[in-house]
Amino acid sequence: MDCRETRETLLPYLLGELTPEEMMEIGQHLHSCKDCSLEKNSLAAHITKIAAAFNVVPDCLDKSFARRIVAQSREQQQRKRVVRWRWATAAAAAVVCLAVVASLLLHQSGPSPTATVQIAGLLADYRQYVDKPNPAQMASANAEVVSAWLSKELGFRVHAVDLSNRGITLLGGRRCELNGAPLAFLFYEKGETRITVYQIKGARFALEKLDTKLCNGHKLHVGRFGNTTLVACQSGDRTVVVIAELETEELIPIVQKHTAQGGHASAPKLKIYPVVRRS
Amino acid sequence: MTTIDDTTLVERSLTGDTEAFAALVERYQSALFRLAYAMTGNREDAEDLCQECFLHIYRVLPKYNPDYRFSTWFKRVATNLFIDQLRKPRRRETCVDCIDDVLERAIESWEPAPDPEEAACRRDEAKRILSAVNRLPTELRIPFTLRYLDDLSFKEIAEILDLPIGTVSTRIRRGTEIIRRAIEAEDI
Known part of the structure; x- marks a missing residue:
């Protein structure tokens, strides 16, 4: 040297x-x-x-500092709740208006035209978050912690699943809403491939542009959009949708795991809505 | 008495347990204040920074991933916020003459010097060095302060700032060179 x-x-x-x-x-x-x-x-x-x-840099915050911070954070939360409540009221009014308009249109023009938008919306959401390092609001690899947080936030039981035995890591969860229905995002990663799982409560969800496939008694809906695969299953009061740049066969067990965790593991009574086959 | 770990306090805070969040604040407030003070050079700005930082932490707490150490995540969030705040126009200027009385008192209560002349010399030197640190560009000041104030390793600083270790090493070396020149210039 x-x-x-x-x-x-x-x-x-x-x-x-x-x-x-x-x-x-x-x-x-x-x-x-x-x-x-x-x-x-x-x-x-x-x-x-x-x-x-x-x-010699001093440490001179007094003992009441922590109390002041807690009091301020409470105030902040309350303000946020008030704003949220105002928005919720406005949104509810808007939803009622839209529902009236939609029902009038439905009577005039037959089946709802929104089904394609729903699939496109989920794909757009997937693409929006796929490149972000971890878009979870509750970032945790602990399925129980993520399930508890999302269930509390969304008001229905959301099931994150431990898939570590398949080499898949849970990144966390995110709450959202789809046409007024609470929607949970679960983010997983297999190597560098992001897997997004959606759980939507009470979704009357026409899975247009998808093929149907029967697998272990589950009727699955499968679609391929470029490199991206979408597999969905409607079970009980929820729809589970998995999207990733993986093969269909790799996504099917993930859908089934999330469907089975929904309390219908033994004889899932599937509630399938009319499906339009992809031509 | 058993100490509740950070992750448990975070989990409890997320369920709305304000006592748990208060415990987290108490646990980290001294370290955060010292860091804020070292970077701003006065008590008011340091307190404001700490307050903004803890309120921000409260808002982003749901994003904490328990796979990582809370202290590292906390410092990362805090330093990012500090970087944003320090880029804004400074509310109070920092210079040798306006290092506030808080530091003056802290220096006085520091390890007693053998004689008054030596004590005055030490006091001036500490003021000069901290003022020079405050004049460092933010991208040098933060890794420099984390190294010398918190005695963190280059690796820990790299994790907090999300930078390569080589960049952290270079920035600390450049910061040290600038401060060294400032000390030498005053000595002449």
């Missing part, structure tokens, strides 16, 4: 940031080079002065 290299590594050397081998190499150079040794002593003296200056 020459003088230039030694001087560049003097700081990490003095701060103990080097490996034992690197420490030894620099030590040997310092032993044989008077200039570098003087430079080391000078830098060490300055480091001591800097550390001493930081030693």
Whole structure:
């Protein structure tokens, strides 16, 4: 090691940031080079002065600080609730108006045209979050913690599943809403591939543009959109949809796991709505 | 008496247990205040920063991933907030003469010097160094402060700031060189 290299590594050397081998190499150079040794002593003296200056940085927050913060965070939460309540009231009014308009349109023009939008919406949501490192609002690999949080937030039982035995890691969950129905997002990762699982309560959900497939007594709806695969199952009071850039066969067990966790594991009574086959 | 771990306090806070959140604040307030003070150089700004930081932590607590150490996540959120705040126009200027009386008192209560002249010399030097630190660009000041104030390793700082270790090492070296030159300039 020459003088230039030694001087560049003097700081990490003095701060103990080097490996034992690197420490030894620099030590040997310092032993044989008077200039570098003087430079080391000078830098060490300055480091001591800097550390001493930081030693006097005060810690003078009083004991009531934590109480003040808690009181302020409560206020913040209450304000948020009021705003949320106002928005909810406005949204409810809007939903009622839309429902009236929609029912009038339905009577005039037959089946609802919104089904395709729903699939497209889920795919758009998937694409929006797929590149984000972890879009979960409740980031946790613990399925119970995520399930509890989402169930509490959305008002229906959401089931995150531990898929670690399949090499799939749970990243967390996110709450949302789809046409007024509470919607849970669960984010998983298999290697670098994101898997998004949606659970929608009470979804009267026409899964248009999808093929149907019977698998272990479950009627599944399967669609392929470019590299992206979508597998859905309607069971009991919920619809489970899984989207990922994986093969259909890889997604089917994930859908079944989430459907089985919904309290219908033994004889799932599937509630399938009319399906339009992809031509 | 057993100490409740951070993750449990976070989980309880998320269920609305304000006592648990108060315990978290109490646990981290000293470290956070020292960091904020070292970066701003005065009590008012440091207190404001701490307050904003804890309120922000409360809002983003549901995003905490218990797979990671809470202290690392906490410092990451806090330093990101500090970076944002420090980029805004400073409310109070920091210079040798306006390092506030809080630091003055802290220096006085520090390890007693052998004689008054030595004590005055130490006091001036600490003020000068902290003022110079406050003049460092934010991207150098934060890793520099985390290293010398909290004695964190380059690896820990890299995790907190989400930067490569090499970048952290370079920034701390550049910061140290600037402060060293400032000390030497005053010595002459």
